[in-house]
Amino acid sequence: MAVSLKSVVVESIHSRILSLFPSEIRFAFAYGSGVFQQANSVSSSMNMLDFIFIVDNPLDFHTSNLKLNRSHYSTIKVGGPSFVTKVQQEFGAGVFFNTLVPFENRVIFANAQIQETMKKLIYLITNPVVQIRCCEHKHSDI
16 A cells, blocks of 8 residues: 555654653544645645644643643643643533644644543444434424
């Protein structure tokens, strides 16, 4: 199977980015306009790269990441890793976003999600019963 030059370059960029972050990342994936070229766009090479990092223990991740990449955090960093983790777990969807992180003349958007949160999301997306209910709900609104 032939590998295109573009996929080799993209993999290299992703590997370099992931090497900046702590080893507590269990799984990572990139999405968005930095990965998939958008309509009416000449190139995706300078678009923001959006990442989701799946971690087992957000406290461990934020402890390590604050040591390695303190500049990635807003002023929330003054509360320390316990405070960042508390905000992540008790407010919103269990996700913590670090936006506009500079990387090699680009910007990345990195967020950490707890593995259990991701499992629930995947279950909701892949469960046929949930999908049918969503479709029925949309259909009944028409």
